[in-house]
Amino acid sequence: MGYPAKPVAKHFLLLTLALLLSQGPFLSPAGAWHPSPSPPFAGADFSVGGLLSASWRGEGGGFLILAGLTGLATSAQPAPSEEPMAHPMGMEMGMRRHRLMLRYRFGQMGMEGLRQGRSRRSVEEVLESFPVTPEQMSMQAHMVELMYMAGEREMFMLMGSYKSLSMRHRTRMGTRFVTRSRGLGDLLLLWQHSPRGHMAPGPRYRLGISIPTGSVSKRGRTPMNESAKLPYAMQLGSGTWDLVLGYQREYLQGRSRWGFGLEGVLRTGRNSSGYRLGNELSAELWKRYPLGRKAHLRLSLAGEGWKDIRGRDPELNPSLVPTAGPHIQGGTRLDLGLDLSLSSRPGMGRNQGIALGIRLPLYQNLHGPQLERDYRLTISGFLRW
Numbered sequence: 001m002g003y004p005a006k007p008v009a010k011h012f013l014l015l016t017l018a019l020l021l022s023q024g025p026f027l028s029p030a031g032a033w034h035p036s037p038s039p040p041f042a043g044a045d046f047s048v049g050g051l052l053s054a055s056w057r058g059e060g061g062g063f064l065i066l067a068g069l070t071g072l073a074t075s076a077q078p079a080p081s082e083e084p085m086a087h088p089m090g091m092e093m094g095m096r097r098h099r100l101m102l103r104y105r106f107g108q109m110g111m112e113g114l115r116q117g118r119s120r121r122s123v124e125e126v127l128e129s130f131p132v133t134p135e136q137m138s139m140q141a142h143m144v145e146l147m148y149m150a151g152e153r154e155m156f157m158l159m160g161s162y163k164s165l166s167m168r169h170r171t172r173m174g175t176r177f178v179t180r181s182r183g184l185g186d187l188l189l190l191w192q193h194s195p196r197g198h199m200a201p202g203p204r205y206r207l208g209i210s211i212p213t214g215s216v217s218k219r220g221r222t223p224m225n226e227s228a229k230l231p232y233a234m235q236l237g238s239g240t241w242d243l244v245l246g247y248q249r250e251y252l253q254g255r256s257r258w259g260f261g262l263e264g265v266l267r268t269g270r271n272s273s274g275y276r277l278g279n280e281l282s283a284e285l286w287k288r289y290p291l292g293r294k295a296h297l298r299l300s301l302a303g304e305g306w307k308d309i310r311g312r313d314p315e316l317n318p319s320l321v322p323t324a325g326p327h328i329q330g331g332t333r334l335d336l337g338l339d340l341s342l343s344s345r346p347g348m349g350r351n352q353g354i355a356l357g358i359r360l361p362l363y364q365n366l367h368g369p370q371l372e373r374d375y376r377l378t379i380s381g382f383l384r385w
Helices: 006-021 061-072 123-127
Strands: 100-117 119-121 132-150 154-171 176-184 187-193 203-211 242-253 256-266 280-291 295-306 331-343 351-384
Touching: 100 123, 123 132, 123 154, 132 351
Parallel strands: none
Antiparallel strands: 100 119, 100 132, 100 351, 132 154, 154 176, 154 187, 187 203, 203 242, 242 256, 256 280, 280 295, 295 331, 331 351
């Protein structure tokens, strides 16, 4: 039996609209000139905090969504979220007879071109205010997740990631150079409670902790310095213990399912480099369609927002390059997502599957000359037993 959809959808859309258009706590005053590190690879950040790069993903979405948060969320700051690039589809589907799930996910995010507010800025315009500007950034993340179903209502998840980031720059003199960083990202521990059971539609509550295992002290070679401290977006973690909160609601509609989710990342304290990434908040509306017995298609509309950085790294010069300015790293974004999942028919107590996903931006409002996101891709495979 389904649930009334119109009132919930109306409230959700109003909330998302307010989030994206507001110039309040998540956005700096109009016209502010903000440099920014690229969003966590998303932002990816899921992704209570500023807006996660990761957003709810379908019935088992929390599992994948948070991965985006910790591994691929890239807004103007490293994700814990990000986002969210994680979006697994039907993670909990088929778990009735399975207690454990192991999944590997590969994500890639591309960013090219500069944007201030909702307007694009040329490299030449930005170089009038900064001696150096980023032109392009790419991020790749390898994520491994282990999920344990403790009964019909409780789920526990552990997720780790390994990230590779590169950013191409240009100076006023026309010199181009690339900085790179790679290593482990932050570790995520997550608990989910489903009052009506994992397989049944209804509410789901999530509580997680992001453990600061990712480095915030990466250095790289530049034309001015052989071992320069890299800006915020090129660091691999938040450097702080962060709280992840989430709520998801799912409904039945014939053979398909739809729902919405809210998730936030709350940062605590300051890291060893003297700053704290901005809080993040994400909201998502999605619908999942069955394609036969083994495949599902999922469409989603996800909004995310992240605040500016508090404090600053004393080794970074905010007047040199936009990505070093802590007060111009916030922003909001609205993405369209498409995911396809395929799974084998359960047998012998096991089953496996793969999932493909893409997210494309429909709207971006960034605090200053930040790199805008072009796309986010994910490929994942899982094994349940």
